[in-house]
Amino acid sequence: MKRFLLVLLAIVIVVGGGLTWFVNRSPSSPFDTAAASIPASADLVQRGEMVARQADCVACHSTPDSKPFVGGLEMGTPLGSIFATNITPDRETGIGNYSLADFDRAVRHGVTPGGRRLYPAMPYPSYVKMTDDDVQALYAFFMNGVRPANQANRPSGIGWPLNMRWPLALWNAVFVDANTYVSKPQQDEQWNRGAYLVQGAGHCGACHTPRSVAMNEKASDETSSLFLSGALLDGWYAPSLRQDHNTGLGRWSEEDIFQFLKNGRNQHAVVFGSMTEAYNNSTQFMTDDDLRAISHYLKSLPGDPARDSSPWSDTTATSISAAGSNRTPGAQTYAARCSFCHGPDGKGQNQWIPPLAGAASSLIGHTDSQVNVTLNGSSRVVTAGVPDAYRMPPFREQLSDQQIADVLTYVRSTWGNRGSAVRAEDVKALREHTDPATSNPIILQMR
Template sequence: MLPCVVAAGVLAWYVTRQPASPFEQQQSTSFDPALVSRGEYVARVSDCVACHSLPGKTPFAGGLEMATPLGAIHATNITPDREHGIGTYSLADFDRAVRHGVAPGGRRLYPAMPYPSYVKLSDDDIQALYAFFMKGVQPANEPNLPSGIPWPLNLRWPIALWNGVFAPTATYAAKPGQDALWNRGAYIVQGPGHCGSCHTPRGLAFNEKALDESGAPFLAGALLDGWYAPSLRQDHNTGLGRWSEEQIVQFLKTGRNQHAVVYGSMTEAFNNSTQFMQDDDLAAIARYLKSLPGDPQRDGSPWQYQAVTARSDVPGAHTYATRCASCHGLDGKGQPDWMPPLAGATSALATENASAINITLNGSQRVVTAGMPDAYRMPAFREQLSDQEIADVLSYVRGTWGNHGGAVDAKAVSKLRGHTDPASSSPIILHMR
């Protein structure tokens, strides 16, 4: 009996303990305008708006619905409102929530909040971020929405055990064998940029299979929320193997290059985050990503363009010629840098076909560069084409010009049609000032 009581006591202590914060004894923090401005930049790099804002609503007031294996949850209000937001948080409270996923009172945050990545944020960036949210963000009296996770699955104390197994606890430590540019890129990608949240495959416990370059699955591509986030490693077909550092910078800065145009979840990341990053930081990201080796065994033989003779008797070929070729070309080469090629596109080479189906059904969000909406974007075909027609045209694209992604089944189109909402294509554009 006694061992059970002791074990229960240890468990209770473990799941209710507050993580240590270096700011415990700090009673106040400076809200110097320079620090607030620095915090705004950290918020941009961290893309906080992506989850904590809705189109047409007050920035950072929360409400975004996110699907989880247990049910839907909603992002919270992180404005300095004292009733519904974080207005009563001390710097230590803020630090524990952002870097460890523990809100005041010991309430555990779901790991949809990317604290396994944010834990790598430096103390200086945490202080700047806190200053921005307290003094650079307008309070919003917007109540938080309850989660749709049923009892007892909504009990949060098991998250402490999940954290103990899967969540790191230390800030980023520079690798002594790498230069300053590489380390800055690694810091952004692993920490505030939390690129692995989308681009790293998940385990059975919904954990990222790797959190840095020491693990081969890190940034190797993952299926999430109806999109396939491609590999960011040096995979020739499904990653960045054909991209130069300059092309990576161009993509993050302008939303497009000769290989691709941002779409899916990456559109919001571009609209509100990467285009605002300093050029040195973009160069650092590119340097780091180009250092990550690909996996030829997983990626397959390198893609090579193969010219084809137009044929109307092949399923999907007529639809392509009449619906797609005016932008992407009969030869599949597109019109870079505005209309991307489909020949050699990651979505046409990856085994996962979710992105190809999703963008064909629902179109792409508006790409907004330097405040200017783009003039060309992918239209939605969910009302114009049947499931079979979409499956046929995508099978044609994924099997032509040397593409080898594989055929698409109409049942897969039907399933994604039922799980996606064309209204979700409305862009979130954050104007902080």
Template sequence: MNRIPASRFEMAGSAADEPSELVARGGYVARLSDCVACHSVPGGAAYAGGLKMATPMGAVYTTNITPDRNTGIGSYTLADFDRALRSGVAKDGHRLYPAMPYPSYAKLSDDDVKALYAYFMRGIPAVHQQNRQSTIPWPLNMRWPLAFWNVVFAPSGVYHPDATKDTQWNRGAYIVEGAGHCGACHTPRGLAFNEKGTDSHSAAFVSGALIDGWYAPSLRNTPNTGLGRWSEDDLFRFLKTGRNEHAVVFGSMAEAFNNSTQFFSDDDLRAVAHYLKSLPGDGTREGASWHYEPTQAAAREPAKRQELPGAQTYMAKCSFCHGADGRGQGQWVPPLAGAASSMMQDSSSSINITLNGSGRVVAAGVPDAYRMPSYREQLSDTDIADVLTFIRLSWGNRQSVVFADDVKKLRDQTTPANSSPVILKTH
């Protein structure tokens, strides 16, 4: 069971003589796969690793994947690289934790794997930086059981086009299910840390999931907590510019936008949007579709705001940007009325961004001018719970209250957003 998987590239040579066109192609596949987001830290060298990733068992740290021969992957052959990428097995034979999305990368084509290898061997500088050990305690840190995990939960084989779908849909599926590994964040996981669905045939696939203090929303067409009210053009603009009339990227999605989606070709962005809009939502998951309703009267009348917990805080801290009506400021400041984060049962994202603010969004090389600030030092746990409860029960939003203990838990587990994100420059 612990046999190392074979690679289709066992007889392949090194990347030393690969043409520059293949290296450039590999750089684009790396953008599709957003490798830099996980294998880099703010202020550090791109792809040198060191990012802490929380798991239920403890923290793991991403590895150095630069071509340094001692601390990176410079000694990897194409076959070694392929096994690590698509089977989750490092060159020395140890199994990778599925925090590395090899179950998604298994779907990459042979040509894209070869291009990625050429890019990592020839397209980026080598960085000598030692890898950090995980904090997962023994015996949970034993890796050999992952061989059994892979048999049960990890798909194998490259992506095969669906003959019943058009070319654009299949390209979108290849990116979302494979290179883009969208399910790694947006799909709920089972007790074994397995994604509950890995493709469009599963209703659980990209249906929303809690990960590392953020709730990644559903990418299916559920109307209130998913993409049901978004058009394909809305999705295209969001992935291309980081914002649209419904939302602005924040949390982990801001990192994905900064280094990945904005660099997709327009054709690939259209394909992703086309594919996602084909995924049906779950009509039993939520009540009637959201529609705008005026704010409670107590919030509109200054003399009565004290009667409604959170209303005064909202008017003082939030209304200037998000509007007294909760409708935001066009594409620049997102609405809270009808926002997925305001409609989800899980309030983690709302708490996290209120506590810690949003990271800097850099579109086409230009940093954003409007960002959500951190209220960690200005507002108490009760203040934040009250204002979020007000938001979640206003303007037609219909969700549960937020409790101070919920805020305290995330306050203890999180830190303010970094205003200097990792940005990999275009070459």
């Protein structure tokens, strides 16, 4: 018995020691042998600024009222709130003491110089695909193109023991593919550029790919039909970016996708929710060549016929007659509150006010996006520094839960739309969860 206990103790020591080594080890970096101070040319800093735009760093590491990159943005997680950190080159509260290797480990592996693991709200599972050159350019921008700001980081709202971060080392080992993007020789240069931007810096999968119970993205590239197939996140449903006819981009041309990313709108839709921040801070600043590469790549992703067994068509969309509308719950509310902008036929106003007839948000099973935008309105779409003149106003104070449920059910069952009905209790839940007075992270989160 004594010998058995000694053997068991030895096993525990060996396994425990191995686990401790595994958890505490820092990932290697190709910049480990680089000089502590690397000269940065103006061209390299400028290129790094574009990489920062592609990665939309400012959206998460700033708040509407703060200086750029000082952190403080509250983000909700199933465990509690966390706050984005200061990534200015301030030496006391920011990343001013980071070497290039330190920066690389934080961006592509989620590990800070002290060995602290970052929550994957920092999309390092996507950034790990970025090239060494892009990471070096990004570092040059943050160290030389961003003003340092002394602002302390806020502690997370996650309590003990769930705030222990060592399990993230195991999570990374299971769910993160720690390799940079590798070009597919069977695809052309434009396709590979688009794939690199979507999967890497653009981290599109962070919102548009469904997650498992472990909160990992279920797919990381086009080899899985789940990649970019749509996902519910923080009170918004990020729709499919695949060629799904009803719920994705199946009715969009490459030019439509390009115009949406370049201008924030096209004949099918106008950016809203979290995508507004992505447009305002990121996609409109990217080069036309990169936006066309993204469009080309997304157009190549096949849809799933099971999601669109009965494709929506404008020829099958029929308006309810005035007499019939009056007898339909929500129809009168739509006529009074919505039809002036979106039209009695739900077709909107060209590219300025989006259609509701045939919109992906009207055809998907999830109702969150439409409930959220009806309750809270949409943010201004800002192009070249100029806010647009049209936006969805909030109806939180004007309409009851039942009225919002009725009008959205009407929208989702008219003009050929076949979305699920909206329940008053669903509206109530989201109303409470997105109350601006509580500074809820859903309202504040920008990606």
